[in-house]
Amino acid sequence: MTFEHCTRCTICVENCPVYKVEPRFPGPKQAGPDAQRFRLDPEKSVDEWVKYCCQCRRCQVSCPYGVDVADIILKAQLKYGREHLSPLAAHLFANAYHFNKLGSTLAPLANRASDWPLTKSVLGLFGVSRELDLPEFRFVNLERGRRRMGRGRKVVFFTGCHLAFNRPDIGRKVRDLLASTGCRVVMPAQTCCGLPALGNGDLDIARKFALKNAAMLTRYIDKGFDVVYACTSCGLTLMHDYPGILDVPGGRKIAENTYNVYAYLFPLLQAEAEGGPLGTLELSLAYHIPCHLRALGIGYPAARIFEMIEGLTCSILDDNCCGLAGTYGFKKRNQETSRRLGLIAAQAVRDTGADTVVADCGACRMQLSHYALMPALDPAEIITQAMANTPKRSRAGSGIAQKILQTIQMKRRSA
Amino acid sequence: MLDVVVIGGGMSGLTAAIHLAGAGLKTAIISRGDPVCCLSTGCIDVLDLGGRPMDGYGALPEGHPYRLVGKRGIEDGLRMLKDIMASSPIPYTGTIRANREILTPIGTFKTTCLVPRTMEASQGCRDEYLHVISFAGLKDFYPSYITSRLPDTGFSLFDAGCSSTLALAARFEEQGFLDEFCSWLSSIEIPPGRVAIPAVLGLKNPVAVMEEISSRIGRTLFEIPTLPPSLPGMRLFRTLKTAFQERGGEVYWGNPISSVEIRGATVEAVTLAASGRPTRVQGRAFILATGSFVSGGLYATRESVREPVFNLAVRVPGARKDWFLHDFFMPGHPIEGAGIEVDASFRPAGSSLENLFVCGSILANSEIMKNRCGHGMALATGLKAARQCERMLV
Missing domain, CATH: 3.40.50 (Rossmann fold)
Known part of the structure; x- marks a missing residue:
């Protein structure tokens, strides 16, 4: 449904987390369908505040009329990102995958370095918040170690960056669970799903990541594999954005053959x-x-x-x-x-x-x-x-x- | 495989689902978006044709859903809601024996039956001086509507640094803000009487917030429901939804139904359209609680009115020219009588489907605006449909 189907009922506003704590964000109704009426493709975006949306998608889920509120806002964010210089933090986070990979390779050093006051000040200059510690890197990430296991139903495990580089122990548990219930699990070389790049206003980088994954995933799907994800944000990107805004070849096929790992495990367990x-x-x-x-x-x-x-x-x-x-x-x-x-x-x-x-x-x-x-x-x-x-x-x-x-x-x- | 699939997560669907999950049946709600309950005042209107709620019962037409439920059924529905709310931080006040009046944000009074505890003291507020508190910059709440309509009233504004009901509610959940507000309120001169505030006293524990303010300023305090976004409506919806989840119920959010599978006289499954692979939800029984026109349970075209999920026969009040009336919000608008007719077991009348039950504002002949029976009817018919469904399954 397009912005024209919005009845201005404000249910999306009720569900917006940002609106209730950030006065600079006018809420999903205004940032989405209301402002959309004034957004013209050839005109340069002026709605800087659209970037305050955190893309939790609660507005879209709550809309009784099926208006794609979050998608409208995402497109406005991407348009804004394309037309304006992004802050350094946005570039950093759009490419989080590469930093994760590097950090993981240099894990002992990188972890220590992320605690140094100097690192923190430098990251602060880039616009990175110091409220939360950055996640710790693991050297023995999911790209190392056992990447094939079990026999039976053929499953590709899309691990996502967090499990791959920061919590490979959880990734291995998921792998073992799948294998123990009669699945042949493989964890092929994969890259970031693309969501961090989308969230930081960079469609091109997001698409670059997505194309790589899509080529790999469709190859496996053609061989009779199912795809499972454990990270629900990667999952939503595969299901919703690959055939949608990222529009990658085979996107629809991927969305149709991808499962939440616990939904997949439920009948098996x-x-x-x-x-x-x-x-x-x-x-x-x-x-x-x-x-x-x-x-x-x-x-x-x-x-x-x-x-x-x-x-x-x-x-x-x-x-x-x-x-x-x-x-x-x-x-x-x-x-x-x-x-x-x-x-x-x-x-x-x-x-x-x-x-x-x-x-x-x-x-x-x-x-x-x-x-x-x-x-x-x-x-x-x-x-x-x-x-x-x-x-x-x-x-x-x-x-x-x-x-x-x-x-x-x-x-x-x-x- | 589920025992019951409830289609629609509004008042009637939630009521049915809570009853069924509470009875130990595996129940799921499919909800395309949040219900209009979230936009409501949170008050439970039962029936207002003058006097006490049940005084008007006899005047209802034969086919009105209340007549199918019976007086006892209406009472059961209200009792169920009061029980659920009593074990939440937002207990409800009132009984079926009396209607009550609450103050609206435009200074008029609305008749209703059950109200959240935060609106209890709204009853009788015109008998003494009333001081309205509002917030600088708050949109959609203008105290002068009240002070210009009601004689013995005044108002003050507090600058909370935010201008929406939702932002204010988030602030009222912070102790520091509450302290600041209370000391401001104690410092201003208010003639003896009651204090009223728009419904912004937090999302989770408004009664506790109200009681704290009340005890610190030594005044009786109550909330005035606001235009949407409506905190009282959200609180009611979220409390009921949580009650359902606590009973083991499952909710599928956000996606519309794309198809239904029917074999013979049995509905076997519904399929939810989703990005990617559609989700198929199987059940032994189904409850249709998709609401009326506003919620998409009924859909009007130029020629007819359709029920989009099962394509059930919809009762329409004559030909299209007969349901035209200039004033859409006029009580007694003929279109208000449109909907699904059901038999005594709350199965759709004239349909051969044996495991499908219907409840809530999608029902025919309800005339909610005229009878002022919205949430009350949702509760009564939701419970009734659930009991019929339970009888079939157990």
């Missing part, structure tokens, strides 16, 4: 559980739903898997954007918006009284663990740990998640 519980884990979760998972319109698949775990309770929180929105909150100009939204989302997490917060998105996890002062885990960590606690399965739980969960359980016992 259900079969494995044979009607009984999948595993045991005495834990209460606050499940923060990433905006982009909500926007996918597939329900909350990991929550369905959590229901099969004995001892686990889960409060669903889907009303708040965490405020980080990928690279949005790492920019100085958005720092205050991001901080206030982070505090609101973190308060909602704390209000549940849960032991830990879970989210499918790496950015949400960084933001929420920072503001809620508690560990933030990926659904894969919960599922793996619960399955490891079941005697008939000898798979060992491991890594960060296990340590966190053990601490929580020790605290519970002593309380």
Whole structure:
């Protein structure tokens, strides 16, 4: 639906996280359909404020008339980006993939360097916020180590940059889960999905990334592979933007053959559980739903898997954007918006009284663990740990998640 | 495979879904966008044909959804809502035995039945002096509408540094801001009487915020619902949605239904259009709660009125020339009677589908504007349809 179908009902405004904390943003109704009537292609954009939109897409999801509010705003952002010089931070974040790759290769040095006051000041000059620590790089990233595993249904795992370079341990858990349920998993060489570039107003770079991935993914799909993603923002880009605004060859085919990893795993794990519980884990979760998972319109698949775990309770929180929105909150100009939204989302997490917060998105996890002062885990960590606690399965739980969960359980016992 | 798929996440769909999920059935809501409930005052209108709500019951036509539900069913719906809200931070006040009046932002009074606790003290506010508090630059709320209409009133403005109801609500959830506001309010001279404020006292705990202000200034305080965006409407919707999720319910947001699968007399699945692969949702039973024209549950063309999901037969009040009236908002506009007719089990009348139930403002003969029965009818018919559905499944 186009901007002309907007009835000005303001439901999108009610759902906009930025509007309620950033007075310079006029809200999705005005930034989207209202302003669209005045945007003419040959005229240079003057709506600088359009960049305050964090592209959480809540406006579009909430629109009762199906107006593509977020897409209208994204196009305006890209047009603005094309016609004006972008700040250095935008260039930096659009190319986040290359920096991730470099950082990962130089991991020990890069991690130490990101703590140096000098680095922080330099990044500050570029317009990078210092509120949140930059994610730590891992040397043994997903490009190293085992990239093929299991036999059975053929699956390509699109890992996304965060799992690849910052949290390869979660990536390996996803890989192992897929392999253990009868999938032949491959993690071919891949690049950034393109979303950070879109979010920073650079369609050309986004398209460059997307074309590379699309060529790889369609090759696998033609050989009978399904594509799965764990990062819900990469997922939304593959499903929505590859055939949409990025318009890459094979985009439609990719969107039709791509699955959320937990939606993909659900029937497989259900079969494995044979009607009984999948595993045991005495834990209460606050499940923060990433905006982009909500926007996918597939329900909350990991929550369905959590229901099969004995001892686990889960409060669903889907009303708040965490405020980080990928690279949005790492920019100085958005720092205050991001901080206030982070505090609101973190308060909602704390209000549940849960032991830990879970989210499918790496950015949400960084933001929420920072503001809620508690560990933030990926659904894969919960599922793996619960399955490891079941005697008939000898798979060992491991890594960060296990340590966190053990601490929580020790605290519970002593309380 | 789900037990029940509820199509539409508004008041009636949520009511049905909460009941079914609470009964242990695996239930999902499919919602294309947020419901108009989010734009409402959050108050529950039951029936206003003069006097108490049920005084008008006898005057309703035979085919009105309330007549199909019965007085007991209407009461059950209200009780269910009050129970849910009572365990939330926003309890509701009122009973089916009386209607009440609340002050509107244009200084008129609106008749309703159940109100959020934050509007409780609106009842009877014209009996004493009323001081309206508003905010510098706040759009769509002009205290002079009230002070020019009502004799014993005055107003003051607070500069909160933001100019929208949503931004104000976010600020009222910060203790520092609340303190600042309270000390300002204590410092201004207000003649003895009540204090009213537009509905901006936070999204999550407005009652707690109101009580804190009230106790710190030693005055009775209440909220006035605003034009959309409407905090009270959002609070009601979000509380009900959370209640559904707490009962294990699942929500599919944002995508319209592109096709339905029917075999014989059974609806087997619906398919949601999505970017990429469509999502197929299977269920043993389906509840249609897609609302009226505004929500897209009914769609009018030049020749007829259609129901877009199942293409059910729609009752229309005669030929098109007969439903034309100059004033669309005139109570009793014939088009208000359009909708889906149902039998006593809330299945669509004249349809052979056995596992499809219909509830809410899509129902025929409801005439919501004339009878002022919006949310009340959504609750009553939502619960009724859910019970019928439960009976079929269990």
